[in-house]
Amino acid sequence: MGNLQPHQPSTDPAASQRSFVAALLANQSGIHAFLVTLLPREDDLDDLQQQICLALWEKREQYDPARPFLPWAYAFARNHALKHLERKSRETGIQHFSGPVLEQIAFAREAFDASIEDRRRTLDACLQRLRPEQRELIRERFAGQRSLKDLAAASGVSPASLTMRLQRLRHALLRCIEQALAAKEAT
Numbered sequence: 685m686g687n688l689q690p691h692q693p694s695t696d697p698a699a700s701q702r703s704f705v706a707a708l709l710a711n712q713s714g715i716h717a718f719l720v721t722l723l724p725r726e727d728d729l730d731d732l733q734q735q736i737c738l739a740l741w742e743k744r745e746q747y748d749p750a751r752p753f754l755p756w757a758y759a760f761a762r763n764h765a766l767k768h769l770e771r772k773s774r775e776t777g778i779q780h781f782s783g784p785v786l787e788q789i790a791f792a793r794e795a796f797d798a799s800i801e802d803r804r805r806t807l808d809a810c811l812q813r814l815r816p817e818q819r820e821l822i823r824e825r826f827a828g829q830r831s832l833k834d835l836a837a838a839s840g841v842s843p844a845s846l847t848m849r850l851q852r853l854r855h856a857l858l859r860c861i862e863q864a865l866a867a868k869e870a871t
Contacts, residue, residue, distance in 0.1 A: 704744050707753040708737060714754050714797065715761055721793045722765040728772075736764050758794050762787070802868075803861065810860035818853055825850060 715736060719729055739760050740747075747756055766787075811819055821839075824830050830838075836846040 700749075701744075703749070704741075704747070708740060708757075711754050711757055712737075715757055718758055718761050718793055718797070719765060722762070722789060723769070728768065732764060732768055736761050739764065754797065755794060758797075803865070806861050806864045807857065809864065810857050813860060814853070814856075821850070822853060822857075 712733075716729070716733055719733060719736075720726065723729060723732070736757070740757055743760070747753070811822065814822070821835070824835055825832065832843050832846060832850075836843040839846060841849075
């Protein structure tokens with residue numbers, strides 16, 4: 685997915701443009717996934733995404749770099765998708781989602797993405813609470829290319845023992861995430 689973080693403001697126009705391009709590139713997959721959610725067919729998806737990126741670039745001066753990039757980009761994507769579907773309906777006579785239905789789908793997707801990003805940040809915070817060797821074990825097992833058998837051999841434990849250790853760490857992370865999210869909801 686993308687990055688909900690804002691791109692960094694700059695007084696240097698070239699630096700500001702580089703920052704905007706970096707934010708746009710970092711969020712391409714998020715914009716693409718958002719469009720897939722809104723469009724019933726993928727025929728024109730790539731062309732529409734290019735049009736949206738061009739529109740974002742042309743309107744980059746309107747973007748407030750202190751705010752997250754992806755919700756701003758979603759507004760452009762939602763508007764372009766709605767216009768695209770209206771045009772396709774006129775051309776083909778096939779009725780697609782109405783504007784209000786498309787808006788509801790778009791808002792649900794935006795809320796889902798924000799929720800996922802919040803959970804990802806919470807996971808990162810919970811990972812930081814683990815001891816360094818625990819974080820490294822999680823990283824090697826789930827982000828690396830090493831098998832459980834290889835990791836167990838390198839750690840000097842049986843695969844079954846390592847499986848139990850990983851299971852305890854996953855449960856600890858799950859509890860941490862659930863508690864942190866519950867605390868956020870309570871405030």
